[in-house]
Amino acid sequence: MKTIYLDNNATTRTAPEVVEAMLPFFSDLYGNASSMHSFGGQVGKHIATAREQVAALIGAHPSEIVFTSCGTESNNAAIMGTLYSYPEKKHVIICRVEHPAVLNVGHHLQARGYRVTELGVDGSGNLNLDELRAAIGDETALVSIMTANNETGVLFPVDEIAAICRERGTPFHTDAVQAIGKIPMDMRKSPIDLLSLSGHKLHAPKGIGALYIRKGTKFSPFLIGGHQEAGRRGGTENVPYIIGLGRAAEFVTAHMEEENTRVKALRDRLEKELLQRIPNTLVNGNRDCRLPNTTNLSFEYIEGESILMLLNEEGICASSGSACTSGSLQPSHVLRAMGVPFTAAHGSVRFSLSIYNTDEDVDHVIEVMPPIIERIRDMSPFWKDYQAGKPPSSFLTGGDVEHHVHG
Numbered sequence: 001m002k003t004i005y006l007d008n009n010a011t012t013r014t015a016p017e018v019v020e021a022m023l024p025f026f027s028d029l030y031g032n033a034s035s036m037h038s039f040g041g042q043v044g045k046h047i048a049t050a051r052e053q054v055a056a057l058i059g060a061h062p063s064e065i066v067f068t069s070c071g072t073e074s075n076n077a078a079i080m081g082t083l084y085s086y087p088e089k090k091h092v093i094i095c096r097v098e099h100p101a102v103l104n105v106g107h108h109l110q111a112r113g114y115r116v117t118e119l120g121v122d123g124s125g126n127l128n129l130d131e132l133r134a135a136i137g138d139e140t141a142l143v144s145i146m147t148a149n150n151e152t153g154v155l156f157p158v159d160e161i162a163a164i165c166r167e168r169g170t171p172f173h174t175d176a177v178q179a180i181g182k183i184p185m186d187m188r189k190s191p192i193d194l195l196s197l198s199g200h201k202l203h204a205p206k207g208i209g210a211l212y213i214r215k216g217t218k219f220s221p222f223l224i225g226g227h228q229e230a231g232r233r234g235g236t237e238n239v240p241y242i243i244g245l246g247r248a249a250e251f252v253t254a255h256m257e258e259e260n261t262r263v264k265a266l267r268d269r270l271e272k273e274l275l276q277r278i279p280n281t282l283v284n285g286n287r288d289c290r291l292p293n294t295t296n297l298s299f300e301y302i303e304g305e306s307i308l309m310l311l312n313e314e315g316i317c318a319s320s321g322s323a324c325t326s327g328s329l330q331p332s333h334v335l336r337a338m339g340v341p342f343t344a345a346h347g348s349v350r351f352s353l354s355i356y357n358t359d360e361d362v363d364h365v366i367e368v369m370p371p372i373i374e375r376i377r378d379m380s381p382f383w384k385d386y387q388a389g390k391p392p393s394s395f396l397t398g399g400d401v402e403h404h405v406h407g
């Protein structure tokens with residue numbers, strides 16, 4: 001059975017061009033870039049090229065790029081590295097729909113005496129910028145707001161947020177892990193101070209990321225060790241992966257137009273057809289201001305996980321925003337923050353496309369989805385209650401478990 005991969009916000013296929021670029025650095029070119037000899041030194045030159053490629057992707061200067069092990073490390077380094085630089089400031093502002101790689105750093109800081117403001121979002125997943133303005137104070141060390149939400153694809157106005165922060169003299173970091181490679185971002189035109197990106201979301205392998213640190217931004221290393229990355233991140237460079245990230249940066253730049261035309265059109269067709277063919281289907285998040293590849297749909301009165309299981313039987317890979325453990329159900333923190341009713345939030349499915357998807361992929365999903373939903377609804381007491389005009393069962397608003405959307 002053919003795999004139809006529609007889970008690109010969880011991870012992407014490593015582009016064959018990227019794999020090819022990496023291969024020599026697993027064999028012949030194994031030197032250490034820090035060595036005095038030219039055998040190692042030649043590797044340093046390749047790292048410098050990769051740094052230029054990543055910088056070019058976001059309109060940065062190569063010296064502003066620090067290679068890390070992943071998006072999670074970039075986020076941790078951005079937040080902790082800023083806090084180390086402002087030890088007297090004990091307040092951080094984040095958003096309630098951040099990825100756990102920011103949200104849980106917030107919880108970690110809170111447990112250590114920091115005041116952490118989690119800004120809420122409205123029903124479309126948008127921030128209220130007046131709330132942000134009101135939250136920034138003299139003691140605020142950092143504002144960190146994601147560029148694109150991983151579950152809904154909703155975009156935040158990060159340039160505007162960065163401008164507000166700059167006016168107040170507060171550093172601004174954005175977790176742009178889901179945005180980079182899908183939409184253009186240009187640090188020459190934006191006042192963003194720090195930005196995280198991750199290789200495996202943009203057709204490089206898992207286990208490589210980068211942190212952009214604008215020249216002049218105060219930053220203390222998070223990973224303390226050797227002099228690598230101009231003293232900003234210790235650890236011998238992961239050369240093959242750095243080369244892969246550089247090549248992937250070129251790859252996504254070359255495909256950016258396609259992502260925002262053909263891939264977006266595929267996403268839009270998938271969404272439109274499913275909305276038309278399946279009753280009680282809703283789109284979660286601001287449809288006008290979203291990543292081009294993502295749709296998060298709720299099929300009311302059923303469980304997202306059952307949908308995923310039946311999609312899996314068809315070879316279709318997607319993600320869900322809810323989990324069912326020992327009879328207690330809890331939808332994703334993102335949908336909860338948006339106030340999506342439980343009857344809809346439980347039945348959410350995220351489809352996230354890439355340039356490797358075809359018309360046939362989307363045709364297949366459009367064909368199999370209506371009978372899958374019908375089959376599950378036929379077995380769902382909640383759907384039956386709904387059809388009989390009864391109020392939703394309290395089971396639908398059950399206990400507290402972690403949700404399962406990856407990426």
Ligand code: PLP
Pocket residue numbers: 009069070071072073099101146148149150175177178198199200207209406407
């Ligand atoms: N931030 C966002 C928005 C993400 O979607 C992810 C993906 O999992 C991460 C951070 C973490 O990136 P990584 O898997 O490279 O640690």
